[in-house]
Amino acid sequence: MNNRDIALLKKTDSEVILLSHSAAVLGWDQETYMPPSSVDERSRQLSLLSALVHERMTSETVKAVFSGIREFDEMEFAQEVSALDRAFARKFFDLYRKQSLLPASLVTELSRQASLTQHLWAKAREQNNFSLFSPELEKMVSLVRQKGECFGYEETLYDALLDEYEKGIKSSDLEKVFGKVEKRVKALLEKVLSAKQIDDSFLHGSFDPARQDQLGRKMLELLGYDLSRGRMDISAHPFTTTLGFSDVRITTHFKEDYFPAGLYSIIHECGHALYETGFGETLKDTCLAEGTSLGVHESQSRFWENIVGRGKGFSKLFWPLFSKAFPEAAGSRSFHDFFRAVNRVFPSLIRINADEVTYNLHIIMRYRLEKALVEGNIHVTDLPDAWNSMSEKLLGLKPDSNASGVLQDIHWSFGAIGYFPTYLLGNLYGAQFVSVMERKTGPVDDLAGSGNFRAILEWLRENIHRHGSVYTPDELIRLVTGEPLDPGFFLDYLDKKYAEVYRL
């Protein structure tokens, strides 16, 4: 591989990026402003764009450059090729490999089945009727299994799927890590539940969405989200999307009857957006200008949401703004009440409403179920029972309906198996990064308390954001922290924080 080859790949890559960002514009519009009648044509527009990406990624030019190479390790570089271009070739090869290993028929079938199953999932959840959904989920799981077989794996099929979302990690790694997390989180939960419970009723009530919006925008500004390179709109579920190197947008969703939902979704998405707007200029127009994995992405969003946003410092800074906007709710309370209320721990059935502690158990449960499912150790028809008994075991709660149990998440319906673990990995990476950050910046909580979010952002920019996908998650965590992933940082952080919150 020489510089001429790199230039050929970069030409393709830059077109792929223009197409992908164009598709992101269509996707963003679909979730925010598109008139409902246009759903069908929009999905055909998106299919065509993704077929064009596939066409380009697997063109004769690209195939010729990669001819004879099955694994990245087999690639030989001419001396002239820079380290950055080698990282580019590695990332591009990974994308190429995934696109070219799947037969076009399977790609079409996966996308067709995904929209069908997703549609049925929504219906089944609404009607609390698992059997409406299960035959199509069965087909979806079988297609995902085929996809995994096409990608190939060393140890277990699940690894092939996981690799799409979290490059390089294996389920044998997850087993070790998640085992430790389960043990210590359960121990912490037990202590918390036997302590005096927290009253967060003042955060339930009636909170004018327009005033929530104002507060949210104020926070975005303070956190350093640049609105000349993005914007915030409303959608059914909050998300972040990248429509261009200088166009990273977030959405939110305000709950009129529960204040924290809107604020913390904004801070969460802001964390994603700060990552996506922080890639180095040298990565522009290449596939390196994206987050290196979903886990690292979640490390950014969850860090801002939980470690910063639900910290005591932030609560102190935010309290006067909250009290001014919602004086009745604030009453005679203090920032300390706010800090404790937004960190209230209580086992619940629904993952997306879960607190920072029990959330991890929700993920472990889904990981175990989806792995067993895709590897054929449980069947789709057994899922509701398996879900309910695992929920009882991990959370101490048994869903009273499938709608609040196995039907609650959209992920499996569109074939995203191997995705859930990245949420938990994000918590772990985040705390491990912070342990190093604080050596340089001092306590994050102090910075947040004095409104000095800039010092935090600068450290993230310098140590994480600017690298984009140059490093794999494993390389990045070693580069930044000097050691491999270690759940101890997050577990220590939880113990310390919740000892304070619950006065343990």
Place this chain on the structure above:
Amino acid sequence: MNNRDIALLKKTDSEVILLSHSAAVLGWDQETYMPPSSVDERSRQLSLLSALVHERMTSETVKAVFSGIREFDEMEFAQEVSALDRAFARKFFDLYRKQSLLPASLVTELSRQASLTQHLWAKAREQNNFSLFSPELEKMVSLVRQKGECFGYEETLYDALLDEYEKGIKSSDLEKVFGKVEKRVKALLEKVLSAKQIDDSFLHGSFDPARQDQLGRKMLELLGYDLSRGRMDISAHPFTTTLGFSDVRITTHFKEDYFPAGLYSIIHECGHALYETGFGETLKDTCLAEGTSLGVHESQSRFWENIVGRGKGFSKLFWPLFSKAFPEAAGSRSFHDFFRAVNRVFPSLIRINADEVTYNLHIIMRYRLEKALVEGNIHVTDLPDAWNSMSEKLLGLKPDSNASGVLQDIHWSFGAIGYFPTYLLGNLYGAQFVSVMERKTGPVDDLAGSGNFRAILEWLRENIHRHGSVYTPDELIRLVTGEPLDPGFFLDYLDKKYAEVYRL
């Protein structure tokens, strides 16, 4: 040409439409919500999509189907081919011909020069500095001339350009028609100016945009614009755009200090949108599902804006809504005052602010100048003088600056020469259509007065909209009215209406 050929063309066409509609999403976003930093990447995204359209339109498959055919008349159809498919083949061939006659280098050069010149135009207008703009306009005109030469023509180069916007019409037709319009409009203007002038000061003042927006949405609903197939947003300049067969959006722009600007821009764009949402289901996913020409498009927007919206009936219907929203402005006036005020005629320098009478003179002037320019009879450097003296001759006004003269319109800066005449043609088509419509529906003004817009829309749907591009403008006007374009209908309409408005 047999059904197999038609199927091959339709396959390409449906992809071209998906790509074009995708590009429309990007274009809409750019004018409404896109963060400013993303201008450059967005223009690269749009260039790529238009290159993909070009690639598809001129693919080997398409070339093979049209092999040996230079003019549509040379095409021979198998008996099996339906009339609709023949119309499809004609329209598609026209698009193919235009794409394939231009060398790729000229396409690129036109698009590059267009964005450069457009950028300089905005600057030059802002700084009232024509010479900043003229060297690049010179290049733009020369490229447009090359484009015309590539397309070819029988009588004059200008016809080749006109054909892009108004299929089949020639400048020799325009000369005859515009000559009549000029003569009678000038005569009417003279009478109007010597009559007692109208006081429209109550429409200037302070009109809350949020209340204007409410009124505008109310009118959209009454006129029959289906918001489940479209939406209305704000942009610097109002426009209508089609993002899908079931997704046709409009934008508007409210002026706080002048009420009619917002309302009539909404009605105007609504007219375009009603056309674009009225194509027959059988045209879906083909190039026949678009307006047959810009002139016919303007016939719809101007009909709703001027003949309906500025009619006495509409004024009567609308007056109570206006009085309720803006009681201070309404005072003790009547709907009749409103009717007269929104039809006040006064020669002015700026086309987009011109009334229904003098507007035609603005267009005639631009038509004559652009024709002389592109055919080499005047030079770019002579334009300001030519503009000013023609303005004095036609409107009796000499611009006090180039910003309010030759620099006011964006069209030439991006190479749109041959476009202006369609605005006037729209007035003419509209009045001619109405003459036939009223035989069936009774006076439009009565229908509007009783809020029966549905009867109007049904006639338009049945006689004009559903045909899309099946007929050329000339065929359509003959089909609907039984005779070719005749400016007499519009001129009679003007005389009658303004005799009432000005009590002549």
